[in-house]
Amino acid sequence: MTLRHSPREGSARRIGGEIPDATIARLPVYQRVLAALAESHVAIVSSEEIAAASGVSSANVRRDLSHLGSQGTRGVGYHVFSLLAHVTQALGISSERPVVIVGAGHIGTALAAYQGLPSRGFRVVGVVDISVDRVGFPVTESTQMRVRPLTELEAIVREGSARIGVIATPGAAAQYVCDRLVQAGVRSILNFAPVTLAVPQDVEIRQVDLAVELQILAFHEQRRTVTIPECSA
Amino acid sequence: MTLRHSPREGSARRIGGEIPDATIARLPVYQRVLAALAESHVAIVSSEEIAAASGVSSANVRRDLSHLGSQGTRGVGYHVFSLLAHVTQALGISSERPVVIVGAGHIGTALAAYQGLPSRGFRVVGVVDISVDRVGFPVTESTQMRVRPLTELEAIVREGSARIGVIATPGAAAQYVCDRLVQAGVRSILNFAPVTLAVPQDVEIRQVDLAVELQILAFHEQRRTVTIPECSA
DNA sequence: CGGTGTGAACCACTTCACAGCA
DNA sequence: TGCTGTGAAGTGGTTCACACCG
Structure with missing residues (x-):
């Protein structure tokens, strides 16, 4: 799914065209x-x-x-x-947008390795993880970028001027990581953890939950088999 | 994002409650x-x-x-x-829904390893890949399930009675894989490849594109910095 | 012609506000 | 009293249908 968190930024008008x-x-x-x-x-x-x-x-x-x-x-x-x-x-792809990724598991790594990001204006300025099994190792085979410890999160955000963060941790860690990201100055967060995050009003969250997507498919699947598929008049 | 493909299943009424x-x-x-x-x-x-x-x-x-x-x-x-x-x-979590995953890259593996699936009623009946580097190896460290060759896709769908499929391949392979899934009898597809898939009307597609999610965040991010944040009256 | 651009109708969903009930 | 359940109003988005113009 894709929860839209802030119902409508109470203030903040749009620019000229007012794009929906x-x-x-x-x-x-x-x-x-x-x-x-x-x-x-x-x-x-x-x-x-x-x-x-x-x-x-x-x-x-x-x-x-x-x-x-x-x-x-x-x-x-x-x-x-x-x-x-x-x-x-x-x-707004004019400028290169720095992104920091928290969690070097499968999803975090997938995103870091995604070839499509640079062409869409994104640059991964760091991948951090808390596990000693991952810290120090290359993020993927094809990069020389290495996973850095969670302790360096704030430094990476600051040095890389990242305003976008990705949370790809287990659910239990997500809110903690989120707080640290916000504290460090990140304003937009893409969250893959299956939890609802609390953030200040001026921070935007997008939620992607893989299981939820499957559940939506499953619901329709179920309905289709229960309902009469072709029902004229 | 989450494109809704069929604007409204022309036929197929809903059950009692008519859930939106x-x-x-x-x-x-x-x-x-x-x-x-x-x-x-x-x-x-x-x-x-x-x-x-x-x-x-x-x-x-x-x-x-x-x-x-x-x-x-x-x-x-x-x-x-x-x-x-x-x-x-x-x-409809009453029954166990079999799911087949195509592509044993980061995303496919992430989904296969996701602990939350069984509790939500899903069971991964197979992970297939075309690469000889992956076929035969365990999907993750924590499972004894092994990656199987793409050639066995139809057999896996049949034997596992899978009606839900996940496409986690590069974009170039997605339509081909999709066709084979549909041919094999899969009716619901979760697609992570950054392409729009063509399917028969009775097949439902859900699209998840990680880069698109980031781009949406980036747009708002950009707008926020351009627009006056607090604008009373 | 043929395809864009758009007023107007339509539709789905959300929010408000309050009646109704434990 | 307090929270649910829901008509009614409001909002945002989609579709229709056609005027307009290269």
Whole structure:
């Protein structure tokens, strides 16, 4: 799932275009699709094609893109390169965003090893863990980055200017780690631990729980087998 | 993120209570919270308390629970055990759901090793990979389950009666694997590869893209720094 | 033509506010 | 008295349908 924690940042107006949250959640997908098209030297694309490649309705794609004030050509479509630039710009990939990862288990390592991060504007400035079995060892085979001790968390955040943190620890440690991240100045947290975290209002949390995703699938699966699949009139 | 693929299953009515999707996505969270309370031998809980522990408003909790036709006591609260039973029952955890995982990289391994799965009603019946470097080796240190070759995918699905599959492969392989899963009879797929998959209408896909989650955080992060944080009247 | 951009209708979900009951 | 359960109002997002224009 993806809990949205703060119902609506009581203050904090948006910039010009007033982009809805639902649109923002889709922009990265469009970006990926457009990047692939650009790679294939496709110059023009229609909302219908973007829709098909993103699993969204074409009307929704057009609405989303209109929020960026983006410029398609009527009767033709969108210019892939300029649209990609627009989307990328809206997502703010201009600068390199430092990210710190807490927990060098499977998920933490997966994220640290993920090839797609640099191209999306992220740089992992450190992976920390509490276990002596992991500290000092390379994060993955393909990197020379080493896992650092939890004690260095604050130093890593400070030196790397990280404002985004990832919690990939067991549930029991999550709130403690969260507090330390917030204390160190991290403002955005991606939490993989299966617990609800308490944070100050100005810190944003995104929750990803793998078991929850499976449970949602299972629910629909169950319903499908109980319900009559085709029910006309 | 969590793309909802089918805008609304054109057919397929819901059962009695007509439970909304948004509620379903929160039920697993309530389940977790209630299980923890039960563990602590708490007998009664109010919607306010559940709300606090789940990061949801109390009105929303009450509304959600009312969809299950659940029975709280006015002036008192909910009986933890019976409510937990209700929620669990609604999620359909009665039976053990077999799951097959494709890709024994970090994410696939993380899921296979996740302790929380059995208690939520899932059983991993197989982990397959195409790489000779992984096939035959134990999935994790703590299991005797071994990674099996991709060629055995269909056999594993059949023998394990798996109707849920997880794709944890590189993007390039995802559609191919997806086709094979569907062909083998899998009806629900959790996809971690950063691609949009094409599936028949009766197959449900849930998409989890770690980079997308980070990008959404980054967007808000950016906006926060650009916008005036406190803007009264 | 053909595809964008968008008002307007529609829909799903959330929140408010309070009646109703232990 | 206090908390549930729920009509009614509010909010945000999606879809429709078509005017508009290259």
